[in-house]
Amino acid sequence: MQTYHNTVSGKQTEAADHQEIFNPATGDSLGLAPLNSQHDVNVAVEAARMAQGAWARVSDQERREIVANVAQVLEENSEYLAGLVTQEQGKPLSGPGSRFEMQACVGWTKVPSSLELLPETVYEDDTRKDVLYRYPLGVVAAIAPWNWPLMIAIWQIIPAIRMGNTVVLKPSEYTPIATLEMVRLINQVLPPGVLNTVSGDGRIGAVLTSHPDINKIMFTGSESTGRRIIEASSQNLAPITLELGGNDAAIIMPGTEAAAISEGLFWGAFLNAGQTCACIKRLYVHENDYDAVVTALSDVASQVPIGDGMVESNLIGPLQNAMQYNKVKELVADARANGCDVMEFGDVPSTGYFLPLTLVGNARDGQRLVDEEQFGPALPIIRYSSLDDATASANRLSDALGASVWANSLEQAETIASKLEAGTVWVNQHGAIHPMVPFGGNKASGYGVEFGMEGLKGVTQSRVISIKK
Known part of the structure; x- marks a missing residue:
């Protein structure tokens, strides 16, 4: 050895x-x-x-x-x-x-x-x-x-x-x-x-x-x-x-074309199996666009191979340790017990700390999966009716590393971005760090x-x- x-x-x-x-x-x-x-x-x-x-x-x-x-x-x-x-x-x-x-x-x-x-x-x-x-x-x-x-x-x-x-x-x-x-x-x-x-x-x-x-x-x-x-x-x-770390919120503005942003949203949330400080941890979707967004994300998630990272074709690996694996399982179980729609994707190996790619629909503020940084491949999706409500929900937690706004109109997106309390607010991207651009958090x-x-x-x-x- x-x-x-x-x-x-x-x-x-x-x-x-x-x-x-x-x-x-x-x-x-x-x-x-x-x-x-x-x-x-x-x-x-x-x-x-x-x-x-x-x-x-x-x-x-x-x-x-x-x-x-x-x-x-x-x-x-x-x-x-x-x-x-x-x-x-x-x-x-x-x-x-x-x-x-x-x-x-x-x-x-x-x-x-x-x-x-x-x-x-x-x-x-x-x-x-x-x-x-x-x-x-x-x-x-x-x-x-x-x-x-x-x-x-x-x-x-x-x-x-x-x-x-x-x-x-x-x-x-x-x-x-x-x-x-x-x-x-x-x-x-x-x-x-x-x-x-x-x-x-x-x-x-x-x-x-x-x-x-x-x-x-x-x-x-x-x-x-x-x-x-x-x-x-x-x-x-x-x-x-x-x-x-952070519990990054992403807000999709009403009327945004879901299919056009689905891949960016997916990797914004599931990069490194969600084990990234500046991953999307909470996704806010207008009630009229909810079904389209869930469908578009499901289409991407269903095509991403999970498994041992030494196999070249795999794109998502395991959780790194038992502590994190058990924490994410517990948060998803809590969401399921509280009436959320848990959608799982991917063929998960029987050995190792693997979890399926998980979209958690009909999530609500106050639930553990929403309020606690999950740091794993489980994304809660929260409906909203007004942008003011979505902004207030995004800002209510003390974790404030990053956030993002997704929209057809850059001007409208920048208006909402200016209201989000985070160290970095991205527009139509998430976690897009650069070695020349200062990066750090706000609040906790x-x-x-x-x-x-x-x-x-x-x-x-x-x-x-x-x-x-």
Whole structure:
């Protein structure tokens, strides 16, 4: 059985304890991943701290070139890493799956390597000149999730090192192997200590985020864990970027042609078997269009193959873990018991954490499947009679990562979009993120943004030099 390792100071390290990782589609063992101790965290943070000063002194142009080399390493190893993601996380190789995730890793590495965050003259007159500079914060603690384990880790790693910080990354205990292997490969072109890893469950995450030598925390995951990280950060006063998921609402405006938008709606909801923070989790449909929308979505869902992602023809994989599998089953059962119309599609394998693609008709606000983020392949469809009612329903929950409006008229759609309380509101698309466009949540979906110039600013500290003329 293969044993995987953390990388600290550019070297593979041994751990005293390990956990066995299994394929959620087949139950097959994938190998042993390290389980670290508080001492291991201290060693990794010290390695990052010792490397940070020299890394910050590397010229900006040279850092950009090194990050571009990281993109090349990711490109050269994309197929290997995609295979690990499919076996460990479950998403298929094909379609918007693990190869797609690797393409995103490369893109979200190339773009920061191309950006310059130049000094900004914020004020000048005859008597004074004030220039804002941005400097690295120091050591960044990054906590990556299990749903897009490599892509979101890259979102955290690359802007941080691009701006002269060093990083200690903890992958999810559900999906550590692919992430540890990606970091091992990246370290081929990084100076030792710039990027380090530790592994384990939330207890190791708590040790890392409360460590006195951590200067910035980046976390993607649940609201409950996010709140614990905020508490942990009181030990070091580190600023935090939090992306805590969402219960994204989509509103289809009256009269919108259902067949024309059905595929976009489907993948907006069922990407990665619904295990995506910015997936459609609630669909609001005008009562006159309800039947047409359900029919159009049913037509798409009935044609999408489900199964082991290593089979090229499959486009939907399993839930990643038993906890999530049982949660989604429970929410669908609750909806069925409360009078919803549960429509299931797809031939589901008898082994693994597979669930059918599920449309839940006649759902209502206040039901668990509507009000709780399901994070799985079950979409509640809610009738509305007026756009004001639909907007109010969409805004009533505290989860506010994304939302979308679907319409024939862009002008009308933008009017409704401006009323939705979410970090990003898409029109005639959902989850369409871009490495140059800031992305983050509102309300309980977190704070701070990633991507583009704003994302680079988020991993720096500002310093104003004010000169009297």
